[in-house]
Amino acid sequence: MGHHMLTGNPPVALTLRHSARARRISLRVSGLDGRVTLTIPRGVSEAEALAFARSRADWLRGHLEGRPGQMVVGIGCxxxxxxxxxxxxxxxxxxxxxxxxxxxxxxxxxxxxxxxxxxxxxxxxxxxxxxxxxxxxxxxxxxxxxxxxxxxxxxxxxxxxxxxxxxxxxxxxxxxxxxxxxxxxxxxxxxxxxxxxxxxxxxxxxxxxxxxxxxxxxxxxxxxxxxxxx
Missing domain, CATH: 3.30.2010.10 (Metalloproteases ("zincins"), catalytic domain)
Structure with a gap:
C-alpha cells in the first residue's frame, strides 16, 4: 500500500491499494475512522487513479466534514x-x-x-x-x-x-x-x-x-x- 496527500483545503490523505481483482477505480471512506482508500485495478496507472481522486475531492471533503478528530489519551482527558x-x-x-x-x-x-x-x-x-x-x-x-x-x-x-x-x-x-x-x-x-x-x-x-x-x-x-x- 502507498500513501498520497490530495492538496486543497483541507488536504485529504489517501491510502493507495493496488488490486488485481478490482474492475474499476474506487474511493472508499471508512465509516469507522474516516480513512480514505483509493483502489487501483491492474493496468491502471497511479497517475490516472489520482486524477480520478482529485475529480472527487469535493465529494470526499463533504464526507469527511464533522468527523471527530484524533485524541491522544492521557491524564486530564x-x-x-x-x-x-x-x-x-x-x-x-x-x-x-x-x-x-x-x-x-x-x-x-x-x-x-x-x-x-x-x-x-x-x-x-x-x-x-x-x-x-x-x-x-x-x-x-x-x-x-x-x-x-x-x-x-x-x-x-x-x-x-x-x-x-x-x-x-x-x-x-x-x-x-x-x-x-x-x-x-x-x-x-x-x-x-x-x-x-x-x-x-x-x-x-x-x-x-x-x-x-x-x-x-x-x-x-x-x-x-x-x-x-x-
Missing part, C-alpha cells in the same frame, strides 16, 4: 468506559481504579496511556468472555477460542472453526452494545452468513438487538478516535 464518560486522573497504589466519574491511573504520567490500555483490554476480555459464554449457553453451541484485536473494519468475527474475535474497543461502548456484538458473533456459530435465518438467531438471543446495532452504526466510529500512544 475524558474517555468513555462502558458508555460512561470518565476523567483520567492520577492515581495511587498499584492498579487502575474506577471512581465516580473518574479513572485513577497510578505511576508516571508518560506511562498512563499504556497502563490504561492494558486495563481496558483486560476488562474487555472479561466482559466479552462472559457475554459470549452467556449467549453460547442460550444457543447450545461451543466456541473454540476468543481473541481481542484492534480492528477498524469490524467489531467482531467468527471463524468456521468456531473462533471468536472482538475489538477490545467495545469496552468503551455501552454494555448493551458490547452484548449485541457478542450475540451477533455467537449467532454465527449456528449460521455462518447474514441470511434471514441468521438474523432470526440474533433476535432470539437478543430481541432488542436493532437499537444496539443502530448505536454502533451511528456512534461506533468515534471509539476509534482515542489513541493510546501507538
Amino acid at each position: 475524558d474517555l468513555p468506559v462502558e458508555g460512561e464518560i470518565l476523567r483520567i486522573v492520577p492515581g495511587s497504589g498499584r492498579r487502575v481504579q474506577r471512581a465516580p466519574g473518574q479513572l485513577c491511573v497510578p505511576g508516571p504520567e508518560e506511562s498512563a496511556a499504556a497502563r490504561l490500555e492494558g486495563w481496558l483490554k483486560a476488562r474487555a476480555r472479561d466482559r466479552l468472555a462472559a457475554a459470549s459464554d452467556h449467549y453460547v449457553g442460550l444457543l447450545g453451541r461451543r466456541y473454540t477460542r476468543l481473541t481481542l484485536r484492534d480492528t477498524r473494519s469490524r467489531w467482531g468475527s467468527c471463524s468456521a472453526s468456531g473462533a471468536l474475535s472482538y475489538s477490545w474497543r467495545l469496552i468503551l461502548a455501552p454494555p448493551a452494545v458490547l452484548d449485541y456484538v457478542a450475540a451477533h458473533e455467537v449467532a454465527h456459530l449456528a449460521q455462518m452468513n447474514h441470511s434471514p435465518a441468521f438474523w432470526a438467531e440474533v433476535a432470539r438471543l437478543m430481541p432488542e438487538y436493532e437499537t444496539r446495532r443502530a448505536w454502533l452504526r451511528r456512534e461506533g466510529g468515534a471509539l476509534h478516535r482515542y489513541r493510546f500512544g501507538n
Whole structure:
C-alpha cells in the first residue's frame, strides 16, 4: 500500500491499494475512522487513479466534514468506559481504579496511556468472555477460542472453526452494545452468513438487538478516535 496527500483545503490523505481483482477505480471512506482508500485495478496507472481522486475531492471533503478528530489519551482527558464518560486522573497504589466519574491511573504520567490500555483490554476480555459464554449457553453451541484485536473494519468475527474475535474497543461502548456484538458473533456459530435465518438467531438471543446495532452504526466510529500512544 502507498500513501498520497490530495492538496486543497483541507488536504485529504489517501491510502493507495493496488488490486488485481478490482474492475474499476474506487474511493472508499471508512465509516469507522474516516480513512480514505483509493483502489487501483491492474493496468491502471497511479497517475490516472489520482486524477480520478482529485475529480472527487469535493465529494470526499463533504464526507469527511464533522468527523471527530484524533485524541491522544492521557491524564486530564475524558474517555468513555462502558458508555460512561470518565476523567483520567492520577492515581495511587498499584492498579487502575474506577471512581465516580473518574479513572485513577497510578505511576508516571508518560506511562498512563499504556497502563490504561492494558486495563481496558483486560476488562474487555472479561466482559466479552462472559457475554459470549452467556449467549453460547442460550444457543447450545461451543466456541473454540476468543481473541481481542484492534480492528477498524469490524467489531467482531467468527471463524468456521468456531473462533471468536472482538475489538477490545467495545469496552468503551455501552454494555448493551458490547452484548449485541457478542450475540451477533455467537449467532454465527449456528449460521455462518447474514441470511434471514441468521438474523432470526440474533433476535432470539437478543430481541432488542436493532437499537444496539443502530448505536454502533451511528456512534461506533468515534471509539476509534482515542489513541493510546501507538
